[in-house]
Amino acid sequence: MMHRDRLQRLAGSLVMSSFMSVALSGVFSVLEFGISWLWLQAWGRSILIAVPIAFSLDLMFGDTLRFLSGKLAHKAASAWQR
Structure with a gap:
């Protein structure tokens, strides 16, 4: 299971970094x-x-960064529900 998690993380990093690199370098x-x-x-x-x-x-x-964004999203969702 650990091997699959590591491959999923690497694939996610590759896809996201490739997309953001292509998009932002194209725009600028x-x-x-x-x-x-x-x-x-x-x-x-x-x-x-x-x-x-x-x-x-x-x-x-x-x-x-994903951990921090998760905490931020949780705080925002909690504040929204008040």
Whole structure:
């Protein structure tokens, strides 16, 4: 069971970090260059840089951040019900 949990965590980290890297590097590079061939080249390079960084950060801080966001959501839900 432990092996499955670890694979699920790695897959989740990879999917989330890839999505966020692609989306955010696309948005910020299109704001800088506009939609052009230059933008497409810059976006491709930035994705190659951003994905491994985002993946590493998620592996290092992801559990703590998910825990903190869960606590925040719980507090918000408790305050909402009052």
